[in-house]
Amino acid sequence: MRQLIIAVLVGMVSFSTAWAEESVYERVPEMKHPADNKWSKEKEALGKMLYFDPRLSGSNWISCATCHNPGLGWGDGLPRTIGDGQKELGRHAPTVINSGYFEVQMWDGRKKSLEDQAKGPIEATGEMNQNFDELIRELKALPGYVKRFTSVFGTNSMTIDNIAKAIATYERSVVSKNAPYDKYWAGDKSAMSSSAVKGMNLFFGKAKCAICHNGPVFTDSGFHNIGVKAAGPLKVDLGRYNESKSDFDKGAFKTPGLRSITQSAPYMHNGTEATLKDVIEFYDRGGDIKENLSPFITPLGLTAQEKKDLVEFLIALDGEPIEVIFPDLP
Template identity: 50%
Template sequence: MGGRQAPTVYNTAFNHLQFWDGRARSLEEQAIGPIHNPIEMGETHENVVRKLGKVKGYQQQFRAVFGSDVNLQDLANAIAAYERTVISTNSAFDKYVLGDQKAMDEAAVRGMALFKGKARCILCHSGSNFTDNQFHNLGVPQVGPAKEDQGRYNVTRAEKDKGAFKTPTLRSITETAPYMHDGAFKTLEEVVDFLSEGGGSSQNLSALMKPLNLTPEEKTDLVAFLKALAGEPIKFQMPKLPK
């Protein structure tokens, strides 16, 4: 078990940095990290390249696509190329803003107004991908095996980054529970309750965190809007490789 919740693959193509702490500068760099991580694949890059190189299908595809035998860089290029196709699209929200006034119900429409206003969500979850691609300390309780996860600070060593984690996209958020960097909350309702209270306690709590004092009805409307960000199911078919 790792110390962090696996981040979503949805819309990673639009991230400036990868992982909760932003330690990878590209999808290609991110793709090869888990290979040698002892609590993930626990392998070596050299051994994985050697094993894939023995598979006829991969031999043929690498030569056809990259003009070379299996190698680590093109392995990363291939994984990253696929990840860039995993995009959340055509949600009820998208349909609504494109003119279909019936795409979202009244609760979701009220929730959208809260999202932009009283609930202050848009301060971090901004833009078409609903993230500022920045790092913030929300005072999230540490529930995983890591007793004190310093987040972005582990990368930058800047005091301002202690306990700060990357703002995740809210696209298809209903499919990516549990929530926060350590999976501290099982439901969107729990997340909204936490944020409404102004987050948790931390010496480095983001200045953006303020008590919101949302009413039960407002919380329900906000969750309704978040559910309206769910995209259409992604069509996927496993390619057949010759053995």
């Protein structure tokens, strides 16, 4: 398997210059909704209420938006998120931006859909620490929620699965698009600076970023050990290995998307890199921990100007502002 990946790597690097000059661009497609959770305006509005409602937590002070705050790039701005009882958790809160396009959710991919993911933090002891039965009792005591659930899902429809479906529907509305990068490929060559264009060519070429960060939202939805050092309460984090039990996945984490990446600092699964400049420096030195390191990660030999150009390209991936008006809660 590792030999196959190395062969793929060699091939990708060989053709990377052609990618930069020809058909690298993929626009963000229309969001697709699951067959068993079709979109409606009313369902999205209900999901938005639930997303911002701290009563979904056992303490009644943590909402989805506490750790995935629109004002903080749909994350929390912390290296590692703070959960129930003000305790620091082991990983950085991933952004919700474009999560509806991801094949799996969470840094280790243990959740297969947004619906599945939405339920996880609610009941997790270290996160929102809410008993599902207790949550349903609390929400059923609020006529405004009962009315909205009935309108969206039908009579006697207030269940944890429908709560998750509503939240997932709202999260699929959080999309970053129409960035300077998109405008550049639509024909407006003034949308990106010359530095950003150089950074784009580096991204798809010498810097090898596109090996993992590819597609319309710049992720392969795969898992890679890129050599991130331990930080925070988790002294050892095996990442994807905890799910796959494959030695190849030890220390591997899901490739994050890069659209609007400037908004969701700090970076890496445990928040070890404070800025995009730090991220570029990390990759340029070939990571920090060599054990089980992906063969994709090697020193890059970037010049100081090339590093600046790469940062400028990442800035050019910032989409139009995602406007959010805080909902009135029942």
